[in-house]
Amino acid sequence: MRLYTYFRSSAAYRVRIALNLKGLEYEAVPVHLLRGGGEHRRPEYLELNPAGLVPALEDAGQVLTQSLAIIEYLDETHPQVPLLPAGALERARVRAIAQATACDIHPLNNLRVLQYLGQTLGASEAQRNAWYRHWVELGLAAVEARLAGDELTGAYCHGDRPGLADCCLVPQVFNARRFDCDLSAMPTVRGIVARCEELEAFRRAAPMAQPDAE
Amino acid sequence: MRLYTYFRSSAAYRVRIALNLKGLEYEAVPVHLLRGGGEHRRPEYLELNPAGLVPALEDAGQVLTQSLAIIEYLDETHPQVPLLPAGALERARVRAIAQATACDIHPLNNLRVLQYLGQTLGASEAQRNAWYRHWVELGLAAVEARLAGDELTGAYCHGDRPGLADCCLVPQVFNARRFDCDLSAMPTVRGIVARCEELEAFRRAAPMAQPDAE
Structure with missing residues (x-):
C-alpha cells in the first residue's frame, strides 16, 4: 500500500494511525502542501486524486480518497484489530x-x-x-x-x-x-x-x- | 423513528432521501434554524444533540446524529434497498x-x-x-x-x-x-x-x- 501524505495533514494523520493500529506496512509518499504552490495541485497528483487533497491510498491497483472512506475500507479488508464495534x-x-x-x-x-x-x-x-x-x-x-x-x-x-x-x-x-x-x-x-x-x-x-x- | 429536520438543511435532506429510498416511515419534527435565534440552540434540543445541528434521528430509544452515520445505520439495520454496494x-x-x-x-x-x-x-x-x-x-x-x-x-x-x-x-x-x-x-x-x-x-x-x- 502506498499512502500519499503530508506530515501536518490532519486527514492523512488519521489514516496513518489506522494503518498503524492494524499493523499494516505502507510506503509513505510525501505531498508537500506549501512547496511550489502546493504539490497537491500538480497535474500528476490531480490525476490520482482530482480533488487535489491528501491523503490518497493506493491499494489493489486502485486509488482511494477521503480519510474516513479509506479507514472504513481498511477495516473491511483487514478486520483484525477492528476500528468499529459490531452493533x-x-x-x-x-x-x-x-x-x-x-x-x-x-x-x-x-x-x-x-x-x-x-x-x-x-x-x-x-x-x-x-x-x-x-x-x-x-x-x-x-x-x-x-x-x-x-x-x-x-x-x-x-x-x-x-x-x-x-x-x-x-x-x-x-x-x-x-x-x-x-x-x-x-x-x-x-x-x-x-x-x-x-x-x-x-x-x-x-x-x-x-x-x-x- | 423520529427525524429532527429543517426543510432547507442539506444534511437532513440526505437522511430524508435515504429513509424514502428504503420505504421507512418516520415522524418529522421540524427544528427551525432561524426562528427565535434558532430552535437548534434551545436547551431541549441541545440535550438531544449537544452539537446543536440537524438532523438527529430517534430510533430504538437512542438519538443518532451526523447524517452519514445515520444513513449507514439505516443501511445496516434495514438492508433491503441497500445504499452501499457489497465490495x-x-x-x-x-x-x-x-x-x-x-x-x-x-x-x-x-x-x-x-x-x-x-x-x-x-x-x-x-x-x-x-x-x-x-x-x-x-x-x-x-x-x-x-x-x-x-x-x-x-x-x-x-x-x-x-x-x-x-x-x-x-x-x-x-x-x-x-x-x-x-x-x-x-x-x-x-x-x-x-x-x-x-x-x-x-x-x-x-x-x-x-x-x-x-
Whole structure:
C-alpha cells in the first residue's frame, strides 16, 4: 500500500494511525502542501486524486480518497484489530463522533480555507486564528458533551480499545494545541487523547515522526 | 423513528432521501434554524444533540446524529434497498463521493459559517455569495472529475441504483442552484441529479415538499 501524505495533514494523520493500529506496512509518499504552490495541485497528483487533497491510498491497483472512506475500507479488508464495534447503534455512535471532527470542525480549518480567508477576504492573522479557535472550541465542546458521562465512553472514545473516533480526535486535538485553543473545559477529550498518545501506533503517526516533517 | 429536520438543511435532506429510498416511515419534527435565534440552540434540543445541528434521528430509544452515520445505520439495520454496494473497494468509492460533498463542500457553506463570515468578519453579501460559490464549484468539479468517464458510474453515482452518494449529491446541487453556482462544466453531475429528481423518494424529500417549508 502506498499512502500519499503530508506530515501536518490532519486527514492523512488519521489514516496513518489506522494503518498503524492494524499493523499494516505502507510506503509513505510525501505531498508537500506549501512547496511550489502546493504539490497537491500538480497535474500528476490531480490525476490520482482530482480533488487535489491528501491523503490518497493506493491499494489493489486502485486509488482511494477521503480519510474516513479509506479507514472504513481498511477495516473491511483487514478486520483484525477492528476500528468499529459490531452493533449498528454502536457503529453509528463511533461514526458520529468521528464525523463531528471530520465534518464539523476540520473542513473549516483546512489550509485552503485559511488561505481563502486571508487572500480573498483580507482577514488578518488574528482574525484567522480567532476563526480557527472558534470552530475547534465549538466543535470539541460538542464532542466533550457527547463523551462525558456516557457509559459507552471508556479509556478511549468508545470502550477500552482505540478506534475510528480516536483516529479523528487525536489529530484534531494536535491542531487545536498548535493554535492555542482553550481545551480546559474538555477533560474527557484530553484524557482520551493522553491515553492514545501513549500508544506506539499513535506516536508513530504523529506529524513530527514523519519522514517529511520540518 | 423520529427525524429532527429543517426543510432547507442539506444534511437532513440526505437522511430524508435515504429513509424514502428504503420505504421507512418516520415522524418529522421540524427544528427551525432561524426562528427565535434558532430552535437548534434551545436547551431541549441541545440535550438531544449537544452539537446543536440537524438532523438527529430517534430510533430504538437512542438519538443518532451526523447524517452519514445515520444513513449507514439505516443501511445496516434495514438492508433491503441497500445504499452501499457489497465490495470493499466499491463501498470505498461510494463513501468517498459522499464525503467529497459532506466533508469538502457542505461544512463550508453551512448557515452558521455564513453567519460568522457576515457578523464576525464583516463579509458583505457579495463576498459571502462568492465564498459559497467558490467551494461549491471547486468541490463539485472534483466530483465531476471522479464520476465522468468512470465505468462504475451509471445512471446514478454508482451503477444503476441510487445510493449513499446520490443522497449527498442531490441536496448539494439543490443548494448550488439556490446560490446560482455555475454547473455548466458538470454534465455528469447534472445528469445524475436529473435522474434522481425523477424518483418519488427524492421528490418527497425535497425542501419544498416538507411540512415546514416556507
